[in-house]
Amino acid sequence: MKSFMVDLDRCVGCYACIIGCKDENNLDAGTDRIGLRVIEGKEQLYTHYIPEFNLDCEGDSRCTTCPQLQAQGRRPACAANCLTDAIIFDESEKIEAAAKGRRVKVVEGNTSVTYVSSIEISELSK
Amino acid sequence: MENVRVIQNACQVCYCDCGMLVYEKDGKIIKVEGDPDNIHNRGVLCAQGRAARQVVYAPDRIRSPLKKVVKDGVTTWEEVTWDEALDTIAYKLKSIKEEHGPESFVVTKGPMRPLQEGILGRLAYSYGTPNVSGNWAYCVGSKVLGYKYTFGPAWRGDSWMPWSDFRNSKVILLFGTNPAVSFIHRHPRIMGDILDAKRDGAKLIVVDPRFTETASKADIFVPIKPGTDAALVLAMINTIISENLHDKEYIEKHTVGFDELKEHVKKYTPEFVEEITGIAKETIIEIARLFGSTKPASLDRREGVIHHTNSMHTNRAMAILLAITGNADVKGGLMFNPSVNLASINKKERLGDVKAIWSEDYPLTIDGTGLVADTILTEKPYPVKAMMVVGANPVQQYPNTNKVIKALEKLDMLVVIDLFMTETAKMADLILPASTFFEKEEICHSIHLALTKFLQVSKRVIEPMYNTKPEWWMFCMLAQRMGLEGFDFESEDDIIELLLEPMKLKRSDLPESGVYSQPIEVGKLLCDGFNTASKKIELYSKPLEEMGYDPLPSYVEPLETAISRPDLAEEYPLTLITGSKLAVYHHSQQRNVPWLREHAPDPLVEINTETAKKLGIEDGDKVIVKTIRGEAEFKSYLTLGIHKDVVSITHGWGGKANVNYLTDDKQVDPVSVAPGVRTLLCTVERMEE
Numbered sequence: 104m105k106s107f108m109v110d111l112d113r114c115v116g117c118y119a120c121i122i123g124c125k126d127e128n129n130l131d132a133g134t135d136r137i138g139l140r141v142i143e144g145k146e147q148l149y150t151h152y153i154p155e156f157n158l159d160c161e162g163d164s165r166c167t168t169c170p171q172l173q174a175q176g177r178r179p180a181c182a183a184n185c186l187t188d189a190i191i192f193d194e195s196e197k198i199e200a201a202a203k204g205r206r207v208k209v210v211e212g213n214t215s216v217t218y219v220s221s222i223e224i225s226e227l228s229k
Numbered sequence: 230m231e232n233v234r235v236i237q238n239a240c241q242v243c244y245c246d247c248g249m250l251v252y253e254k255d256g257k258i259i260k261v262e263g264d265p266d267n268i269h270n271r272g273v274l275c276a277q278g279r280a281a282r283q284v285v286y287a288p289d290r291i292r293s294p295l296k297k298v299v300k301d302g303v304t305t306w307e308e309v310t311w312d313e314a315l316d317t318i319a320y321k322l323k324s325i326k327e328e329h330g331p332e333s334f335v336v337t338k339g340p341m342r343p344l345q346e347g348i349l350g351r352l353a354y355s356y357g358t359p360n361v362s363g364n365w366a367y368c369v370g371s372k373v374l375g376y377k378y379t380f381g382p383a384w385r386g387d388s389w390m391p392w393s394d395f396r397n398s399k400v401i402l403l404f405g406t407n408p409a410v411s412f413i414h415r416h417p418r419i420m421g422d423i424l425d426a427k428r429d430g431a432k433l434i435v436v437d438p439r440f441t442e443t444a445s446k447a448d449i450f451v452p453i454k455p456g457t458d459a460a461l462v463l464a465m466i467n468t469i470i471s472e473n474l475h476d477k478e479y480i481e482k483h484t485v486g487f488d489e490l491k492e493h494v495k496k497y498t499p500e501f502v503e504e505i506t507g508i509a510k511e512t513i514i515e516i517a518r519l520f521g522s523t524k525p526a527s528l529d530r531r532e533g534v535i536h537h538t539n540s541m542h543t544n545r546a547m548a549i550l551l552a553i554t555g556n557a558d559v560k561g562g563l564m565f566n567p568s569v570n571l572a573s574i575n576k577k578e579r580l581g582d583v584k585a586i587w588s589e590d591y592p593l594t595i596d597g598t599g600l601v602a603d604t605i606l607t608e609k610p611y612p613v614k615a616m617m618v619v620g621a622n623p624v625q626q627y628p629n630t631n632k633v634i635k636a637l638e639k640l641d642m643l644v645v646i647d648l649f650m651t652e653t654a655k656m657a658d659l660i661l662p663a664s665t666f667f668e669k670e671e672i673c674h675s676i677h678l679a680l681t682k683f684l685q686v687s688k689r690v691i692e693p694m695y696n697t698k699p700e701w702w703m704f705c706m707l708a709q710r711m712g713l714e715g716f717d718f719e720s721e722d723d724i725i726e727l728l729l730e731p732m733k734l735k736r737s738d739l740p741e742s743g744v745y746s747q748p749i750e751v752g753k754l755l756c757d758g759f760n761t762a763s764k765k766i767e768l769y770s771k772p773l774e775e776m777g778y779d780p781l782p783s784y785v786e787p788l789e790t791a792i793s794r795p796d797l798a799e800e801y802p803l804t805l806i807t808g809s810k811l812a813v814y815h816h817s818q819q820r821n822v823p824w825l826r827e828h829a830p831d832p833l834v835e836i837n838t839e840t841a842k843k844l845g846i847e848d849g850d851k852v853i854v855k856t857i858r859g860e861a862e863f864k865s866y867l868t869l870g871i872h873k874d875v876v877s878i879t880h881g882w883g884g885k886a887n888v889n890y891l892t893d894d895k896q897v898d899p900v901s902v903a904p905g906v907r908t909l910l911c912t913v914e915r916m917e918e
Binding site: 117119127129131139144148149150151152187 | 261272273274276409420421424440442443445450812813824826827828838870
């Protein structure tokens with residue numbers, strides 16, 4: 104079973120995943136299967152960019168993991184169009200191996216997203 | 230998918246010219262993807278590229294030639310035929326030439342590629358005007374000159390567009406550039422390459438007054454006072470030499486002028502430069518040591534450095550830093566990449582001895598777009614009567630909007646070629662609707678600047694929509710109407726073959742992708758010698774000295790700071806920087822693209838949280854920003870990620886949020902005419918609701 108991994112050390116908030124998803128799935132503005140949460144430090148200087156997948160909702164906004172692309176042996180549009188290879192779509196054991204030794208947070212839904220980071224991101228658990 | 234054609238093309242949304250796969254069905258573009266076979270972008274496109282079809286099918290595209298009609302004080306736009314529009318323009322241009330001379334016609338253009346640009350040049354030069362001005366000085370001019378007068382020109386005579394090989398570098402030092410979301414003469418994979426290098430042990434140092442997307446990934450973030458980069462680099466050079474970290478063998482073998490340099494930089498002590506830059510002397514020493522003792526090391530800069538009045542010398546200091554550490558013409562450091570040898574088709578030889586408006590005062594620049602408004606108003610060095618704007622937007626993009634508007638109003642004729650009704654187009658007498666890059670052919674070679682000698686013939690995917698035309702056709706039709714010769718091309722093919730001639734290449738020789746790519750040779754200049762009088766890297770530049778410029782770079786205080794303008798500092802206590810980039814917009818474009826606009830709906834001014842508190846401004850407040858030239862309105866965005874004394878505003882917004890109401894056309898780099906739009910004294914006030 105394949106699922107997503109997001110390497111937060113590599114996400115720079117460029118929106119390429121989001122527009123890639125829109126273009127591939129022909130979605131209107133306002134209909135987002137993937138969004139970007141930007142968290143800026145209020146006391147200390149840091150910015151985290153967190154792509155968030157709509158895993159649970161119904162209808163057009165639900166992430167489908169692009170079956171039309173997977174049928175061709177390709178990755179979902181967000182992963183295929185990630186400029187920095189921050190979004191990975193792969194077999195669970197490969198993701199587990201890649202996540203080893205790093206801080207991990209797993210979000211479950213119709214697929215799972217494993218967030219990995221070299222630093223503690225407290226906002227992730229909210 | 231049935232009946233779907235997939236065409237390998239080049240994206241021309243920005244100047245990266247990424248490989249693009251265009252999916253077309255029944256004459257309509259249904260999707261675009263990055264071309265996985267393209268070695269630069271490797272299967273990805275940025276947000277703007279993936280949204281390109283929303284530009285093609287935007288409901289507000291200009292669909293027909295338009296003529297402005299003013300009746301009883303009311304302006305309307307009347308659709309006219311191409312014949313009527315072209316006849317009107319040609320007739321007017323002919324009479325302006327007879328009455329005022331050909332130089333009174335100015336062409337300003339946005340970034341263009343060899344095919345359309347070649348024919349535009351041919352039109353202007355055959356008509357007789359040298360005044361074809363684009364984005365060279367705004368974009369790269371001071372870097373190109375700074376490197377040219379250090380490493381010499383390319384052997385074929387044109388300038389290098391040097392680039393640093395980040396992927397193989399061990400230290401990556403970035404000044405005023407944000408490759409995570411913007412173009413730095415790289416491809417959109419560049420941030421991934423930087424992160425790969427980092428994973429392999431490279432250190433990333435980001436020097437910027439803003440805590441950018443790129444800075445968020447830095448090992449060392451160095452917040453700097455805007456406009457003071459030269460001081461920092463000179464202090465690094467001084468530290469490296471005084472700590473004996475410079476590459477003595479490389480300097481001995483490949484450079485001239487080291488002793489003069491060594492003497493010259495002595496005054497730039499870390500203590501002295503701490504005061505100028507606001508960077509702790511310990512940090513200056515730390516990054517100097519890191520850069521001087523790690524090989525290979527690379528650096529680059531973008532508009533955060535270029536948009537300053539000491540810009541050419543700052544770039545030269547950076548070139549010198551690379552040279553004295555032995556990082557020029559080496560893998561993982563600075564690399565020199567000769568461009569593909571396309572034919573020059575603009576017939577510049579047809580020009581008489583008439584001088585361009587910038588030639589007298591700025592002999593080294595190749596354009597002077599920011600000078601045009603002043604020239605129109607002052608008629609110095611001569612009157613300008615007509616202007617054609619090609620894919621550019623002076624009202625929103627050029628410094629000092631109030632002056633630009635006054636200047637455009639004074640013209641006898643303004644013609645605008647565009648896709649959309651920009652604020653500049655609204656001022657035109659005639660508007661000619663252009664086709665998008667999907668509707669015309671072109672030769673793209675921008676990303677030859679990285680990795681390989683490269684070009685790609687980009688194909689027409691769909692026929693021109695509505696009554697739009699490619700620019701080359703408009704230029705040929707205008708030229709023919711004015712009786713100019715050499716404009717009888719039947720199709721883009723004729724022009725492409727002409728451009729490819731020096732490469733002994735036919736279009737049919739190219740593969741389906743249209744790509745021509747050859748590896749570059751690293752270390753060739755170290756082996757064969759540089760194209761300078763000494764055949765070496767010139768740390769001390771005699772050519773610059775002979776032309777009356779400083780032979781060694783110095784720090785020069787920007788023209789509008791509390792130090793240089795104490796008379797303004799009380800009323801305008803903050804420093805304004807303009808022109809930082811957003812991931813979703815290319816300059817003034819794409820505000821009408823729904824997929825992009827939803828991610829940056831409002832024009833913002835970034836203010837440090839602490840500073841805002843003192844000013845009584847909260848996040849999201851409507852604020853007015855003022856300089857001595859004008860005022861503009863924005864929404865406040867409070868952040869720790871900006872220097873306390875600095876506020877930052879992105880450019881490209883229209884109406885009251887046009888930041889260029891605040892900028893100054895008169896503050897330019899005296900060598901390259903780069904605009905000084907990133908150190909301006911301003912004030913920010915909360916607006917009453």
